Amino acid sequence: MKVAEAVDSTTSLAGHNRISTQALTSLAKAAAAEALGVTASAIRADWADDGGLLALSIVAPISIPALIDVQRHPHAVDSLGGSIWDRAVAAKAVILNRVSLLSGSQLSRVDIRISGAEVREGGRVQ
Template sequence: MTHTTEAVVAEVFGVPRRDVRVSLADDGGALGMAVSVPLPAPTLLQAARNPQAVEQGGGTLFERAENARSRIRAAASRVTGSEVGRIDIRLTGIHPPAERKLA
């Protein structure tokens, strides 16, 4: 079930599964999750080159984490068939988008 929930988290955050860690525990009969994941965000150089990338990021770090928590809860419940309880999210860094090469 750990790999399944890691895949859910990776999908929600838009990062590779290899960068996601999930620990599962009982949360009063529900599935508790401790998530460690990098946040997709442009590097400072990318942000300086393209300020719109920051504006399109989806809000503050807290807003993005809360939005992700709701989406993780729904998707994990759907694919595991378990009631999902507490989800703790630890942001471990940033996952910058790939730079597009000029032809």
């Protein structure tokens, strides 16, 4: 019999499982990078205790289309998810859900401060 067969999902094993702050931070940066359309290396993530839960603070740029593309195709902004404000608000929920789901940690909130913009150079629109 394999070990996996001997231990079912309802069995609790003695010991501790811990996720380091560094691992949580890497996870938070990856989730924020995906939600904001930037690289994880451009993001700063900090943690605080919020009444026994974790509060995540993100400082990051956000991706934006080239202004000439917006001038030529004003509705392109809608396809990105709206204004920078709308996208940051939506990113909070995405980041909170993704980090909670993947880490098993309970987050009370995610605060985002947009620190700049990364212009996304797209292909030519015909």
